[in-house]
Amino acid sequence: MADIIHLLPDSVANQIAAGEVIQRPASIVKELVENAVDAGSTEIMVLLKEAGKSRVQVIDNGCGMSDTDARMSFERHATSKIKEANDLFSIRTMGFRGEALASIAAVAQLELKTCKREEKLGTLIKINGSEIEIQEPTSCPSGTNIIVKNLFYNIPARRKFLKSNSTELRHLVIEFQRIALTLPQISFSLYHNDSEIYNLSAVPSIPQRIAGIFGRGILPNLVPVKTDTSIVNIRGHIGKPEFARKTYGEQFFFVNNRFMRHPYFHRAVTAAYEEILPPETIPSYFLYFDIDPENIDINIHPTKTEIKFDDERSIWQILNASIREALGKFNVIPSIDFNTEGSIEIPVLNKDSQANPPQIKVDPGFNPFRDKQNLENWENLYKENPHVEQGKWPNQQEDVNTQNELFQTGSQAQQNLFHFKGKYILSPVKSGLMVIDQKRAHERILYENFLELKSSLRTSAQKSLFPHSLKLNPADYILFKELLPDLNNMGFDIRDLGNNALIVNAYPSKVHINDPVEALEVLLHEYKSTQTNLEKGHKERLAQSLAKASSIPYGKVLSQEEMKDLVDRLFACNSPNYSPGGKPVISIISMEEFEEKFN
Ligand code: ADP
């Protein structure tokens, strides 16, 4: 019987391999731009036609290729970047499989012009479906210029799977952003059908590149992140909670300067924002991990955007703690225990030792303004705490100016308070004019009070009433009965009379309630409307709803005493900067902003 096994022709083998690497025009841009980066280019230009379907051109000023190398580069497994299998683990350049050019050549028409820097004459190569049609000397600038035409011209089935131009263009832009965000020192430009999308000049730092891509307006909304451990170093920027968006778009993780997708680490970031994020929003982040390549596996995914870490749980914790620390440091929220800041350093583990997840002690609830024992007398807090009296934080470190300013801001704010439009409390502070939203401030105070109130405090902090009775519809009544024990724990005294009726005997003294029945109705409404927020526990939702229902309304005129009281209590909160719903409470209009107005 005749033998039936035969080798596939190269062109077919390459097409199959290409299926993994080249999925859409964006994959071509990624591969070609990465090659240009590896070639040491300082300027890279990407030109697209019809969302890259009919043409992708990448021009670089890198090292170029000799005529032999130019031809070799289209062979499968042709690469100048690794020599043996072991190199795979220590690779830090962009490409490393030697497959990209061969794959692209298998599924498109290709034209390459390349010239080494020291050479006068370069090489022109034209390839059609893996077949070299032309190779000849040509005169061209040093560097490499590749044109990829008619993607999947020879594979109609694949061509049909390409999406609309707008979708493919979106993928292209995202791919471009991912690379540009790692290499600010390289100038990148992107054109589509002859119109410019990006023209990013070389800049010395990542934030400047972020500004180049997303506009300068993003900069004031970012806070830096910087953490060094023996497992991983993390650098980068995260967005302030109030600027979080409802849709994805500004979330980037990089590992050793290569973009990666990592849903598990994404949760480490969002978890750190927890309470301070407006509902259903996603924070921005641009985070760069630096890790020994030995401790990761880049090859698990053909397009190399998914990376496996040896020690994911530890990194999750490190990442989460870093974000909390950064938010605490720069968000005007005093939220980190500076005593334990040093403990984020993790001892160097040797290779064979058992790696226990590090214990990172960052106490997000720590607040140097507050002395737990003095919770009842927070009004006297500034007077009673000698550290605060002197304008000093306990264990203050060099780099806590922001916090120190906040403290000063808090104590300065007691001096001159102005009520504005029945809505804001204004106070001149060192850096400008502080504006506090009175209702949100009160919501924050009440929210934290409701969550913390101990039963011993409760009885002394109740206001008794001439009992008010309340009749509800059956559905609300059932819901209310569920809330009743917690409400009573939070300082209410409400009894179930049966038959859809309740009676309110007392409520917490710190709240602002004119009409207890109305307040409870508002509470119910608020509680129901937070029902979709699955991240918050029942207690938090109740406290948030109750805070909303019983906070001082806009339009209420406040006396000096009341304003001072409110400001003091606000600054004694864990998170004075945000309402329980994640809205800003405090804003400082800087002197510069004032001066600009009179320019
Ligand atoms: P890899 O990048 O994984 O090595 P590629 O198929 O992408 O594989 O490229 C093959 C080789 O061609 C590279 O190793 C490099 O030597 C050369 N090459 C590709 N693009 C360029 C370029 N723009 N400038 C200089 N050399 C290049």
Ligand code: MG
């Ligand atoms: Mg490559």
